[in-house]
Amino acid sequence: MNSPGARKPNINTTAIDINDYFKVAISVDCVIFGFDDNTLKVLLIKCNLEEYKGCWSLLGDLVLPEEDLDTASYRVLKERTGLDDLYLEQVQTFGGLNRHPAGRVVTIAYYSLVNIRHHQLKLSDNELHWHPLKDIRTMAFDHKMILDASYSQLQKNIQEKPLVFKLLGNKFSLRELQNLYEAILCTKLDRRNFRKKISTMGLLIDINETESDVPHRPGKLYRFNHQKYQKELEKPDGKINKQ
Amino acid sequence: MNSPGARKPNINTTAIDINDYFKVAISVDCVIFGFDDNTLKVLLIKCNLEEYKGCWSLLGDLVLPEEDLDTASYRVLKERTGLDDLYLEQVQTFGGLNRHPAGRVVTIAYYSLVNIRHHQLKLSDNELHWHPLKDIRTMAFDHKMILDASYSQLQKNIQEKPLVFKLLGNKFSLRELQNLYEAILCTKLDRRNFRKKISTMGLLIDINETESDVPHRPGKLYRFNHQKYQKELEKPDGKINKQ
DNA sequence: TCAAAAGTGTTTCAGGTACACCCATGG
DNA sequence: CCATGGGTGTACCTGAAACACTTTTGA
Numbered sequence: 297m298n299s300p301g302a303r304k305p306n307i308n309t310t311a312i313d314i315n316d317y318f319k320v321a322i323s324v325d326c327v328i329f330g331f332d333d334n335t336l337k338v339l340l341i342k343c344n345l346e347e348y349k350g351c352w353s354l355l356g357d358l359v360l361p362e363e364d365l366d367t368a369s370y371r372v373l374k375e376r377t378g379l380d381d382l383y384l385e386q387v388q389t390f391g392g393l394n395r396h397p398a399g400r401v402v403t404i405a406y407y408s409l410v411n412i413r414h415h416q417l418k419l420s421d422n423e424l425h426w427h428p429l430k431d432i433r434t435m436a437f438d439h440k441m442i443l444d445a446s447y448s449q450l451q452k453n454i455q456e457k458p459l460v461f462k463l464l465g466n467k468f469s470l471r472e473l474q475n476l477y478e479a480i481l482c483t484k485l486d487r488r489n490f491r492k493k494i495s496t497m498g499l500l501i502d503i504n505e506t507e508s509d510v511p512h513r514p515g516k517l518y519r520f521n522h523q524k525y526q527k528e529l530e531k532p533d534g535k536i537n538k539q
Numbered sequence: 540m541n542s543p544g545a546r547k548p549n550i551n552t553t554a555i556d557i558n559d560y561f562k563v564a565i566s567v568d569c570v571i572f573g574f575d576d577n578t579l580k581v582l583l584i585k586c587n588l589e590e591y592k593g594c595w596s597l598l599g600d601l602v603l604p605e606e607d608l609d610t611a612s613y614r615v616l617k618e619r620t621g622l623d624d625l626y627l628e629q630v631q632t633f634g635g636l637n638r639h640p641a642g643r644v645v646t647i648a649y650y651s652l653v654n655i656r657h658h659q660l661k662l663s664d665n666e667l668h669w670h671p672l673k674d675i676r677t678m679a680f681d682h683k684m685i686l687d688a689s690y691s692q693l694q695k696n697i698q699e700k701p702l703v704f705k706l707l708g709n710k711f712s713l714r715e716l717q718n719l720y721e722a723i724l725c726t727k728l729d730r731r732n733f734r735k736k737i738s739t740m741g742l743l744i745d746i747n748e749t750e751s752d753v754p755h756r757p758g759k760l761y762r763f764n765h766q767k768y769q770k771e772l773e774k775p776d777g778k779i780n781k782q
Numbered sequence: 783t784c785a786a787a788a789g790t791g792t793t794t795c796a797g798g799t800a801c802a803c804c805c806a807t808g809g
Numbered sequence: 810c811c812a813t814g815g816g817t818g819t820a821c822c823t824g825a826a827a828c829a830c831t832t833t834t835g836a
Contacts, residue, residue, distance in 0.1 A: 365634035391608035512786040513833040755805040755813040
């Protein structure tokens with residue numbers, strides 16, 4: 297049937313003019329996670345395509361001819377949230393044949409973590425909305441699949457790297473931090489064990505402040521020690537990056 | 540500068556004709572791992588492009604207009620190794636501006652695990668060659684980056700799933716299995732602890748055979764219990780897929 | 783004084799690591 | 810009989826999990 301090893305013209309081995317090839321577009325789609333009201337949320341935009349009228353979609357755009365994939369994602373984030381320097385991670389690429397009504401569009405999915413408070417004011421355009429992750433049932437295109445894949449990857453990643461701090465403000469209580477982990481992992485955690493583990497990792501700074509306006513004993517506030525974490529990353533045999 | 544939330548025409552929200560867009564090609568590149576001679580190897584092909592004369596490249600090809608990404612990878616594997624049903628996993632997508640001299644080519648990287656013995660006979664075309672992973676210094680295009688990313692992902696994945704058996708024959712000794720883990724992880728493992736761990740996972744079947752032609756006491760041979768592993772995967776709360 | 787959450791230690795268990803000796807085979 | 814790797818068990822350590830009471834604040 298096939299002839300194994302036969303030398304067909306191939307873009308990796310022989311000269312091919314890609315202009316003779318076919319029409320395909322490349323897009324990026326960003327799953328932007330935020331945490332608010334003890335709930336993990338995702339920023340979505342209303343889709344006006346005839347085929348998906350009224351559905352919500354991820355924030356994405358075509359990649360420009362002279363634009364890197366990561367650059368395109370940062371551009372989308374900047375345009376939609378007004379924020380620079382967000383955490384961004386490539387998740388997976390989706391290239392199903394009929395995933396987009398405009399034609400063949402291959403999309404590279406990213407997820408991003410933002411502090412929802414920093415962003416809130418810029419939501420003037422009300423086609424944009426933060427949706428609780430749990431409430432999202434259907435989406436435009438194959439975006440529900442992309443969301444699911446991104447969320448799974450987020451769940452994995454927060455167990456390996458201290459990413460959650462990107463979802464919180466500068467100051468936070470241990471309760472907030474635990475609520476966030478519980479929201480992402482969909483579990484209940486034991487408070488004592490949780491605090492022990494956090495304190496073992498030694499990356500929080502006690503800023504000698506306490507919560508205010510709470511109808512009970514206020515908790516202490518902490519901030520994440522970025523410097524220390526950076527240094528641990530740079531150590532050749534740090535615990536964090538080992539195997 | 541930017542206007543956050545402004546409604547620019549966007550492929551996710553408004554109708555756009557992608558034919559008005561730009562020329563880009565999509566390819567897949569497969570990192571095909573094999574294990575032979577106690578060494579982890581990668582199947583490469585000689586590149587005949589002027590720019591990379593004499594360099595080795597990954598096996599890849601343009602994705603056809605009516606072809607899924609996974610389908611394209613399986614096609615490349617089939618064409619080059621003659622083998623069906625190989626294990627295939629998407630790794631990451633590379634879309635740097637000048638990664639390919641033919642123009643803008645965005646490539647989706649996959650890795651695959653094959654039993655090098657099943658394949659060996661089909662290597663009639665000697666532009667194809669198995670290279671020890673350690674010896675590979677430079678490659679055509681950005682393929683060294685792709686290889687590195689794929690290898691990292693392989694190292695991670697074999698600690699989570701019993702993938703290594705796809706690199707071995709049906710029958711194997713515990714020594715072979717350990718050598719394989721050591722080759723992939725680049726470490727030495729304690730023999731007793733290794734055997735204990737393997738036996739704890741309970742996925743090997745003792746086939747009551749022993750090695751032959753070895754100049755010392757022959758080891759027992761085992762095979763991987765696919766059925767049992769499949770069943771564990773299907774359990775809702777199996778150890779393997781938890782989290 | 784009550785309600786609500788903050789804060790805190792000990793015990794148990796499982797999995798990982800370190801480590802040394804006798805055994806079976808081929809030459 | 811010797812060289813080579815096969816095969817095996819125990820002690821220790823670390824990290825995860827289970828679990829309950831006292832303290833502080835606001836209302």
